[in-house]
Amino acid sequence: xxxxxxxxxxxxxxxxxxxxWQGGLAKLLELGLVLLGISTLLFFLIRITGDPASLAAGENxxxxxxxxxxxxxxxxxxxxxxxxxxxxxASHLDFGNSFRSQLPxxxxxxxxxxxxxxxxxxxxxxxxxxxxxxxxxxxxNRGKLIDRLVSVYCGMALxxxxxxxxxxxxxxxxxxxxxLPSIGDDGPQHLVMPVAVLSVAFSALFTRLIRSSLxxxxxxxxxxxxxxxxxxxxxxxxxxxxxxxxxxxxxxIGLNLSQLLGGSVIVENVFSRPGLGTLLIESxxxxxxxxxxxxxxxxxxxxxxVSFLVDFAYQFIDPRLRNRG
Amino acid sequence: xxxxxxxxxxxxxxxxxPVSVASAVLAAEPALPRRPFWRVRPGPVVVGAIxxxxxxxxxxxxxxxxxxxxxxxxxxxxxxxxxxxEPKSKPGYPLGTDNLGRDVYSQILHGTRASLVVALxxxxxxxxxxxxxxxxxxxxxGLLDKIIMRLVDIWLAFPFIVLAIxxxxxxxxxxxxxxxxxxxxxxxxxxxxxRAEVLATRRRDYILAAEALGVPQGRIVLRHILPNVAxxxxxxxxxxxxxxxxxxxxLSFIGLGIKSPGISLGxxxxxxxxxxxxxxxxxxxxxxxxxxxxxSVNVIGDWLRDVFDPTVKR
Numbered sequence: 142x143x144x145x146x147x148x149x150x151x152x153x154x155x156x157x158x159x160x161x162w163q164g165g166l167a168k169l170l171e172l173g174l175v176l177l178g179i180s181t182l183l184f185f186l187i188r189i190t191g192d193p194a195s196l197a198a199g200e201n202x203x204x205x206x207x208x209x210x211x212x213x214x215x216x217x218x219x220x221x222x223x224x225x226x227x228x229x230x231a232s233h234l235d236f237g238n239s240f241r242s243q244l245p246x247x248x249x250x251x252x253x254x255x256x257x258x259x260x261x262x263x264x265x266x267x268x269x270x271x272x273x274x275x276x277x278x279x280x281x282n283r284g285k286l287i288d289r290l291v292s293v294y295c296g297m298a299l300x301x302x303x304x305x306x307x308x309x310x311x312x313x314x315x316x317x318x319x320x321l322p323s324i325g326d327d328g329p330q331h332l333v334m335p336v337a338v339l340s341v342a343f344s345a346l347f348t349r350l351i352r353s354s355l356x357x358x359x360x361x362x363x364x365x366x367x368x369x370x371x372x373x374x375x376x377x378x379x380x381x382x383x384x385x386x387x388x389x390x391x392x393x394i395g396l397n398l399s400q401l402l403g404g405s406v407i408v409e410n411v412f413s414r415p416g417l418g419t420l421l422i423e424s425x426x427x428x429x430x431x432x433x434x435x436x437x438x439x440x441x442x443x444x445x446x447v448s449f450l451v452d453f454a455y456q457f458i459d460p461r462l463r464n465r466g
Numbered sequence: 467x468x469x470x471x472x473x474x475x476x477x478x479x480x481x482x483x484p485v486s487v488a489s490a491v492l493a494a495e496p497a498l499p500r501r502p503f504w505r506v507r508p509g510p511v512v513v514g515a516i517x518x519x520x521x522x523x524x525x526x527x528x529x530x531x532x533x534x535x536x537x538x539x540x541x542x543x544x545x546x547x548x549x550x551x552e553p554k555s556k557p558g559y560p561l562g563t564d565n566l567g568r569d570v571y572s573q574i575l576h577g578t579r580a581s582l583v584v585a586l587x588x589x590x591x592x593x594x595x596x597x598x599x600x601x602x603x604x605x606x607x608g609l610l611d612k613i614i615m616r617l618v619d620i621w622l623a624f625p626f627i628v629l630a631i632x633x634x635x636x637x638x639x640x641x642x643x644x645x646x647x648x649x650x651x652x653x654x655x656x657x658x659x660x661r662a663e664v665l666a667t668r669r670r671d672y673i674l675a676a677e678a679l680g681v682p683q684g685r686i687v688l689r690h691i692l693p694n695v696a697x698x699x700x701x702x703x704x705x706x707x708x709x710x711x712x713x714x715x716x717l718s719f720i721g722l723g724i725k726s727p728g729i730s731l732g733x734x735x736x737x738x739x740x741x742x743x744x745x746x747x748x749x750x751x752x753x754x755x756x757x758x759x760x761x762s763v764n765v766i767g768d769w770l771r772d773v774f775d776p777t778v779k780r
Contacts, residue, residue, distance in 0.1 A: 175620055179629070186636045300760035302712050304719045304735060305753035312742050312750070396623060403625025410720050411739070421628065422720050425635030433632050440628050448623050 168452065172445045179441055180231050180434065184224060187430050192216075196428045197240040236435040239424075246431040250420065250439050257416035260409070261401045263332060264339035265394070271344035276351025277378070283356060291348060298345035303404060307338045307411035324413035335412050339404055343397060350393050354386040361385075395451025399444035508769055515765035518758055526578040533572035534558055537729050541567035549747050562747040564737065573729055574752050580723075580730040581759060584645050584714040589706035591649025593699065596656025601687055603657065604664025614657065621654040627713065634722040644723050648713050652706050659702060663695045697774035704767035708760045715756050731756050 187193060194211040195202065202210075211217060214237070215226065230236060236246040279291040314334065315323035321333055358364065359382055367377045406418030413419070417436055424432035508516070525532060535541075535558070547556040547563040549570075555562065561570040603614040630647050637643050667673060668691070676686050717723035718732030726733065731752040738749030 171616070171620070175624075183632060183636070186633065190636050190638070296761060296764060297757075300708070300764060301757045302715055302719075302732075302753070302760075304716060304732075305749075305756060308735060308739055308742065308749050308753065311739075312746055316742050316746075399623055399625050403627045406625075406628060406631065407716050407720060421631060422722075425631055426721060428635070430636075433635065437628060437632055441624065444624055 165449075168445075168449050172442075172449070175445060176231075176438060176441055177228070179437060180228065181224075183430075183434050183437065184227055188220070188223075191428075193430060196430070199240075231434075231438065234435075234438075236438070237431040239432045240429040241427060241432075246435040247439075249432060250417070250435045253415060253417050253420045253436075254439065256414065257402070257405055257409070257418065260332065260335055260339065260405050260414070260416060261398070264336045264343065264405075265398065265401060267336055267340035268343035268347055269394070271340065272347030272351055275344070275348040277355065277383075279348065280352045280355035280359065281378070291352070295345040295349050298341045301341075303338050303342060303408055304411045306341065307334065307408060310334045310337060311412075331412075331414070335405075335408050335414055338408050338411070339401065342404065343401065346397065347390070347394070350390055351386070354389050355382060358382045358386045391454055392451065395447060395454070398447045402440055402443060511765055512769045515762035515769075519762040519766065522578055522755070522759055522762075523582065525575050526582050529572075529575040529579060533569070533575045534560075535569040535572045537573045537576040538568060538727055539572075541569075543567065546745050548745075549751075561751050562745065564745060564748045565741055570734075570748055570751055573734055574731065574755055576729045577731040577734055577752060578755060578759070580641060580718070580728065581711050581714055581756070583641060584648060585707040585710045585763070587645040588648035588710040588713075589652060589703045591646060592652030592706060593656055593703060595650065596653035597660050597695075597699070599653070600657040600660025601664060601691070604661040604668065605683065605687070611661070615661070618654040618657050622658075626651040627716065630713070630717060631720070631722055634717060639717075639722050639725045641724055641728065644714060644717060648710050651713075652709070655702055655706065656699065659698050660695055663698060664691055667691055667694050701767060701771045701774060704763060704770055708763040708767065711756065711760055711763065 194214055194216050195207050197210045197214060198207045215223060218226070234247045238244060239246045239249055242249065275291050275294070279288045282288050311323045311334065314321045322331055323334075364377060364381055367381045368374075372381075402417070405416065406421060408414075409416045409418035410422055417440060421433060421436040421440075424430075424436060529537075541563065544556050544559060544563050545565055545567045547559045547567075548554055549562045550560045559569050559571070561574070563569055564573075599614055603611040630651060633647050634643060637647075673686060673690055676690060681689075714723055715730065715732030715735070718730040719736045721733075721736060724730040724733055726737075734752040735749045738745065738752075741748055
């Protein structure tokens with residue numbers, strides 16, 4: 142959240158060119174610890190709250206079949222041994238077989254990565270395309286009617302839950318007007334409404350950020366200097382103001398890529414779109430724990446992979462960071 | 467586009483705008499003297515938000531007496547009754563009925579209870595976890611501080627809803643588990659604020675004076691540090707209420723929050739999503755209530771932040 146206030150995180154600052162490797166290594170170590178922590182938490186929660194063998198065997202299973210699963214899943218081993226085997230498997234992305242389909246969980250999860258990434262990235266692009274004009278117009282016309290309107294839009298966009306907006310869109314465009322298909326994933330027309338829902342909330346977040354970040358820069362001395370040497374307004378804005386207000390914007394975009402993944406979980410559910418989110422919810426509801434664990438693992442991997450990339454992106458945007466350390 | 471006049475007009479210090487829950491609060495530095503909140507006249511929007519929130523709270527408190535029907539009372543003869551303004555509406559069902567003939571208005575009154583309980587409990591649990599950790603990080607410093615703050619960074623970077631889905635799936639849905647999971651999920655925002663505030667205040671003269679007088683550390687924290695943090699905590703608490711309401715309804719919507727026979731607004735939307743063609747009012751009204759609730763809470767949170775810190779302006 143330090144990042145959100147406009148300061149790069151400690152780790153980001155440390156990644157000057159001189160210490161890039163060291164910072165990268167520290168980040169990788171941290172990533173490993175996070176994945177270990179999440180996997181461990183889920184491993185023990187699952188075993189404390191129920192018996193995976195009877196879940197794997199399914200409802201109405203005979204005691205013999207439960208016992209067979211118990212053996213197959215090696216649940217008779219002492220807990221530390223089970224835990225060690227689980228971590229050893231997880232370290233090369235092996236989470237065992239899905240309880241339902243008996244196929245390797247990680248393979249099933251990997252299939253669902255592309256649709257989710259497409260949804261998240263398209264939404265990000267749309268959100269940014271909305272947010273830049275809105276944020277710039279609001280900042281330049283601070284306190285005027287158009288600024289107020291933008292702020293009302295942001296307030297509403299952040300308050301209306303995504304699943305409600307999704308249902309409203311389905312009601313208007315699929316049920317009443319019959320312009321768009323409501324559910325499924327079969328071609329670009331299926332992407333329109335999910336992207337609309339996801340991008341509205343994030344456009345509001347980015348608009349507020351771009352506005353405040355730009356306002357902060359606009360009263361700096363060098364902006365006044367640029368004006369006084371007779372530069373055109375658009376030149377001051379694009380070359381001096383916007384560029385310098387980008388650092389917090391990139392940080393928040395990077396952080397919110399992970400929130401986009403989180404948001405897409407529920408949006409996918411609304412539109413019954415196949416993807417990581419739908420898979421995660423289905424697996425959790427069916428108590429198919431290997432699948433759920435593999436899905437969370439992959440999502441975590443993405444999230445922290447992105448934050449890793451964002452840290453490196455700083456160097457290109459802010460030359461001051463390059464010379465540090 | 468930009469006119470020079472506009473660009474010149476922006477004054478220093480007027481540009482901080484909320485970016486997110488915690489940073490909005492973080493941006494607010496403690497400014498003295500603070501005006502008591504009744505001195506800052508709330509604008510019409512804020513008054514509207516307080517009235518809406520008050521009405522929703524009253525509705526939830528007195529749901530039993532206000533609701534014309536029991537929330538799960540089925541009336542198979544009145545299925546799919548539309549809201550009152552439509553000609554086919556049935557008396558006694560102001561906002562219509564669902565596919566089982568249950569009164570939508572009564573369900574909403576009872577459903578807001580779940581939202582409000584989670585909205586009150588989750589941020590409080592988070593406060594109880596996050597504040598001590600923040601005090602610890604700020605006061606002890608060193609390695610402990612580094613570890614706690616890295617944990618905060620990591621925690622805030624992860625989409626918590628994903629973890630909440632899996633944990634609720636494992637421990638089972640329900641009002642209690644939902645409140646606890648969300649409460650634990652929100653701790654990091656408090657820790658960050660409290661630590662920042664401790665670092666900002668602990669070198670102030672009055673703290674040094676207290677230390678020189680031999681006041682024990684615990685007493686310094688309670689008497690001198692916490693009161694300074696209180697306003698930031700109240701503001702964050704308010705914003706987290708909104709986040710909790712959204713999270714609760716979202717998780718109930720995917721069937722992992724509050725399960726029937728328990729009633730929640732998100733659960734109503736979930737039940738209603740297959741009925742869009744036959745009974746649009748069944749999912750739409752609870753959705754509107756959630757949105758109104760969240761907007762009101764956010765508006766009040768914005769106002770409180772302005773009240774506590776007059777230097778932060780839009």
